[in-house]
Amino acid sequence: MTLDNSDRIRETVTRYLDLIANGTSADVAALYAPDATLEDPVGTEPKHGREAIEKFYAALDAVRNTTELLTIRVSGNTAAFHFRVVTDTGEQTITIEPIDVMTFDDQARITSMRAIWSPTDMVVA
């Protein structure tokens, strides 16, 4: 049971990174539970609910992203993962490698997301 849920959590994270690269903001928001929260980066005002979350990801729809999972750890209903996202805006390439912490419900939907990174971690080329 614990192991199964851990596997499903890993699947959701894999799908999340795939959709950040290849999906729409609506696709990404659909991975979240309806009443989920999102705080990205940590210290900013959290977003509440899928509608606000979809709006947060709307910037995705205008750019091209590639993503790569670097490390993931899962414990109970929580995952922490270090990943790389490279954003091609057409004018420049921005690389960020945050550590995200997510919690999940029994259906492995994201109930909260907190992204830990700072502007000093961004590489612009």
Added chain:
Amino acid sequence: MTLDNSDRIRETVTRYLDLIANGTSADVAALYAPDATLEDPVGTEPKHGREAIEKFYAALDAVRNTTELLTIRVSGNTAAFHFRVVTDTGEQTITIEPIDVMTFDDQARITSMRAIWSPTDMVVA
């Protein structure tokens, strides 16, 4: 101000890993705020307060550890860091590479620690 606090948080994490390797359980507990919480691994019953936290680290006093910081991200009052701890029990060597998430007060004392790892992440040699 934000930048200063971020630097002090990084210092506390560096000292934390140094004390896991070279300090006593009391040294490590002293990095925590008096009313801090510790959940290691996430999903287990959290410990509350410095006394319970010092007891949690008591196992340190019987073994030899080396530690290495692999990645750290700091955002607001929160740090997430991926690190390696190698424990030499005298009979075997146990390697774990958790991702820990810590929050801090204004003095960069740890107010909460959550360690995300699972037994499947352990390597015993």
